[in-house]
Amino acid sequence: MTIKQKLGYLLSVVILSACSENTKPTLEITNSLNIDRSSETIELSKEFLKVEDLSSVGIQDAETKELQVTQLVDNDGDGTFDDLLFQPQIKANSSKAYNIVTISETDKPKAEALCYSRFVPERTDDYTWENNKVAFRVYGPTAQKIVEDSLPGGTLSSGVDAWLKKVEYPIINKWYKEHFAGVSSYHEDAGEGLDNFHVGVSRGVGGIAAKVDSTYYYSKNYTKWRTITTGPIRTSFYLEYQDWNAADKTIKESRIISLDLNNNLSKFAISLEGSNEISAGITLHEKDGNVVGNKANGWVSYWQPHADSEIGTAIVASKGTFLDFENYQIDKPDLSNAYASLKVDNNEVVYYAGFAWKESGQYKTQEEWEAYLNVFAQQLENPLKVELK
Template structure:
């Protein structure tokens, strides 16, 4: 009997020890740059944390004791959460410690859904996305068909259209509602910003092209969309395009676009079949701005007068992907763009595209904008180091 009791006690000790170890999984996050980081998103999977269900996972700052704002993501749409996201604050050249805890839904810190995107059937078939700093939209097959059928109100473009917001709260639903019910227009600034950025058939701020000889070719509107996630830290979605021709080559294009809280740049993870290089472009509008590039930090930028303000747009990629840049200046309407020429590896290329509007108060001038580009690039080149202590 005593032997049985002893064995039972040992089993219980082992169980409790196992539970304790699982409950106390810790995460060490190291920032090796000499600048603070606060808007870099850390992605953790079930395998990383050795858990079966990420919906009950909380992440606590060991020093402050505060639960972090998190977001769970089902990347493949199968109904099972694949990742949990959070944005730790880590000072320059330092480490921060976090612990994984089990929480109930009501214990999760509340936060505004800053990062939002959706399909917009009430405005033809836009797909629009935003965070606390910027907003964008692209155009779908119905808008394309309207142009092809000479129906007013259509748009034929695979360019990316910036929406110049200057508030940190979400505006997409509000602006479209005012558009639909006639109580306002997002083409007029009533204090939140406006859409006065002309795209046409240009690349806007981040549309791609493939160059053959001296000509740039590009797709028409997207043909299929899927929302992946929205929430306080990230929105992401996928777009597919019909096959298109670049000279004699047939190009197959699809992409996952994501936008994280605190960033002026959307991430474009693009799948390309049919070309070893692509060119991500920025429209030159009236050609009265300044094109600059920095190969070391992998960016090309266009800072321009815009209405009664100023505006910067840019493409950023890792230097290993960034081949060079070109200012393509022609007489044809909307075909003049500044291009970042990027290398496609294993049918994939990743780049970031975004903008900074002087009226938003985020950037006073071109120098501040380019400082941000260099800072953004350095942070992408030197990401946070995440160590999980299971």
């Protein structure tokens, strides 16, 4: 081959490489708000990406060529991945491009599975979940039966418990293991946080209730569970409840709860029959804190003294879902809650519930907490726009 032929061959290779690079499918993600956004999860389905298998799909920063941390999710448990998740970082009022690339398993960036949940048979039948900010738990049928059989050690509540952590690494398995080994108690703070948040029959942090006239009704413990996913970006799981009564109404309820990296609020996606409205509540404990609601932005919050510190709890929903809020106080123990009244549309309702503990250093004042809620609500109303090009 002559020098001229070699040069022509090399030029053609360069041109083909450039064409191949330029024709990669690209995501263009647009942020229309005047704030930087880095803690929102993008869900990419097989149908949206026009692929049959997500297992070899990677997301690459088009500018830096850096591969992004992703997570694959099998939503229905059929063994096939349905969605690919990642969290882009988009500056205020700007767009950013990400290439869709083919990668091997060894090419994928490694990240710790900070978003975690599991069934806990060693503590009757709790179901617990956490991320790098917060942790929660709910109670199952065995815990309910223990109470109904008048035995010690049970819990009868469909409220949501808050585990107050002040470290970013996972604590669920560690706290349970050390508690039952007698090494330490998760009811005492050994430097990582503790469980000293009382739920009782209250709504805790996000339990639901149906209001009939001036009375709130709610379910008992969950009856079935299924873990959907855990990983570096999201944990999610399914809970089912026995039908429950609200005066003359029969309520059918199941839910998918998810918690994403860097978020203080869990997402509650409720499937519900029997009512066109439902209330999500946060307990008022000693009724010595401040209930504040922002109907225009779709949230209600409670900032309160808690032991020797303070804690903020909240419910947030979209403007089309959030109808109103109520500071409901009653003399009976654990029945005082701040409620968000929510619209049920086509037997579905979605809201977000969570908290911030002052000792975690995340939000140290009521003003900081409410500013976070306003930003969260603003992002909820103005989701990142994702286009495939």
